[in-house]
Amino acid sequence: METRKALGELLAHQKRIDRLAAAGGILFWDEQVNLPPGSAEFRAEQNAHFSELLHRESTLPEVGRWLDALEAGQDALSEDECVIVKDARREYDREVKLPGEFVARRSKARSESFHAWVEARRNNDFASFAPHLQKALDFARQEAEYQGAEDPYDFFVDVYDPGMSTAVIDPLFAELREGLKPILETILAAEDTIPPDLFRGFPVDGQEAFLREVVTAFGFDFNVGRLDRAVHPFCGGHPLDTRMTTRYDPDNPLDSLSSAMHETGHALYEQGLPAEHPGTALSRAAGMAAHESQSRIWENQVGRGRPFWKHWEPRYRAFFKEQLAGVDSDQLYRAVNRVAITPIRVDADEVTYNLHIILRYGLERDLFAARVAIADLPEAWNERSRDLLGYTPESDAEGCLQDVHWCEGMFGYFPSYTLGNLLGAQFWYAAKDALPDLEADFGRGDYKRLLGWLRENVHSAARRYDANGLARRVTGNQLGTEALLRYLRERYLPLYSA
Numbered sequence: 001m002e003t004r005k006a007l008g009e010l011l012a013h014q015k016r017i018d019r020l021a022a023a024g025g026i027l028f029w030d031e032q033v034n035l036p037p038g039s040a041e042f043r044a045e046q047n048a049h050f051s052e053l054l055h056r057e058s059t060l061p062e063v064g065r066w067l068d069a070l071e072a073g074q075d076a077l078s079e080d081e082c083v084i085v086k087d088a089r090r091e092y093d094r095e096v097k098l099p100g101e102f103v104a105r106r107s108k109a110r111s112e113s114f115h116a117w118v119e120a121r122r123n124n125d126f127a128s129f130a131p132h133l134q135k136a137l138d139f140a141r142q143e144a145e146y147q148g149a150e151d152p153y154d155f156f157v158d159v160y161d162p163g164m165s166t167a168v169i170d171p172l173f174a175e176l177r178e179g180l181k182p183i184l185e186t187i188l189a190a191e192d193t194i195p196p197d198l199f200r201g202f203p204v205d206g207q208e209a210f211l212r213e214v215v216t217a218f219g220f221d222f223n224v225g226r227l228d229r230a231v232h233p234f235c236g237g238h239p240l241d242t243r244m245t246t247r248y249d250p251d252n253p254l255d256s257l258s259s260a261m262h263e264t265g266h267a268l269y270e271q272g273l274p275a276e277h278p279g280t281a282l283s284r285a286a287g288m289a290a291h292e293s294q295s296r297i298w299e300n301q302v303g304r305g306r307p308f309w310k311h312w313e314p315r316y317r318a319f320f321k322e323q324l325a326g327v328d329s330d331q332l333y334r335a336v337n338r339v340a341i342t343p344i345r346v347d348a349d350e351v352t353y354n355l356h357i358i359l360r361y362g363l364e365r366d367l368f369a370a371r372v373a374i375a376d377l378p379e380a381w382n383e384r385s386r387d388l389l390g391y392t393p394e395s396d397a398e399g400c401l402q403d404v405h406w407c408e409g410m411f412g413y414f415p416s417y418t419l420g421n422l423l424g425a426q427f428w429y430a431a432k433d434a435l436p437d438l439e440a441d442f443g444r445g446d447y448k449r450l451l452g453w454l455r456e457n458v459h460s461a462a463r464r465y466d467a468n469g470l471a472r473r474v475t476g477n478q479l480g481t482e483a484l485l486r487y488l489r490e491r492y493l494p495l496y497s498a
């Protein structure tokens with residue numbers, strides 16, 4: 001087949017898959033945001049049919065023929081076109097190894113497992129969830145076998161972050177853990193001056209109105225996106241129809257705000273990806289580490305900074321005059337940047353957050369290697385929590401049942417959060433070097449220069465580079481721990497030194 005014709009066919013096909021997958025994204029969003037409680041089983045069936053349909057479309061034999069023709073005629077392709085072909089080949093080869101009925105069964109099991117997990121966490125009942133978790137692990141092992149993966153866990157790490165492996169992650173995480181120790185020791189030795197019940201009774205409507213102003217100022221495009229409420233904040237959908245969620249607690253108003261800023265970072269990345277060749281590597285995110293780097297920059301480096309609060313504090317006080325009457329500016333800033341050992345990862349501060357990830361990373365590997373059995377997971381979790389955080393969870397609900405990932409079969413995803421933190425801090429210093437007085441912009445509520453820089457350097461690169469390649473290209477350095485540790489020291493030690 002002629003190369004240009006094969007490329008045209010492949011591009012049209014990738015666009016169809018992109019549109020179809022986005023429909024699946026809306027089904028998922030709807031399940032999280034709107035689903036009536038009695039419809040879960042029906043939705044599980046729909047999801048199963050849908051994934052089978054998507055799988056069938058993705059693995060049509062003609063796709064393989066187009067890819068063969070394109071690889072044979074590679075000399076006639078531009079560099080970008082080669083990127084498209086390479087990525088499409090990687091995805092196609094993986095999909096084609098999975099039987100359709102396996103994909104459907106796995107999808108149904110995931111939906112069931114999700115609802116079982118919600119119940120188990122609510123009732124603190126690990127035993128009722130254990131069979132579902134076992135199933136999820138069995139599906140993952142079976143998938144790795146279909147793929148002929150040498151190391152099943154490494155296979156899944158690579159799914160979320162192309163090019164990444166435990167060989168790269170191990171030394172990074174070991175170095176990070178060592179680097180965090182003295183920072184955390186200093187912080188924990190200092191007096192915590194922020195009363196835990198500082199914020200009480202923040203009306204949800206006010207919280208939502210305020211954070212909508214913030215995410216609009218960041219650059220979230222409500223013309224092609226929505227912000228709704230869900231139990232677990234996420235950003236899904238598509239660059240042309242972005243669906244973001246957050247959740248509200250009247251007594252923890254900083255949670256909805258930081259979650260919304262985090263998800264906005266994801267959304268800005270998606271909305272900033274080039275739209276020219278939908279579904280191809282030229283319009284897809286580099287990987288989950290790159291994705292998390294974007295969410296973290298907006299949530300943390302921007303959203304926890306003094307310049308951000310300098311601009312937004314008066315507005316915040318206008319919304320919550322009574323609630324903030326006894327809180328001065330310094331207390332507000334310290335509350336935003338409070339560091340404390342907490343059992344729940346999603347509530348964790350920036351300093352302890354990565355220890356929560358290191359805990360999960362170790363456990364996932366042990367589960368895959370059968371060094372830890374599902375039945376022993378609660379105790380193994382608690383032991384690691386003591387070792388890493390010096391904390392024993394009071395229940396499984398605040399221990400091994402707290403996260404949604406495993407019930408949905410998302411093994412190998414957790415490391416991306418910490419890799420994203422590393423990458424985010426590296427990007428942050430690169431942006432500050434490139435853009436003089438960047439933070440002065442934030443003091444005026446202006447984020448255009450930062451967003452423009454991220455668009456130009458990170459978003460527009462799409463999937464042309466893996467996480468390490470992106471780090472080298474944007475910052476001149478490999479993915480490393482130095483920038484994150486520097487950032488944490490600069491932000492937190494002044495707040496916690498005697």
Ligand code: ZN
Nearest residue numbers: 262266292295
């Ligand atoms: Zn995220």
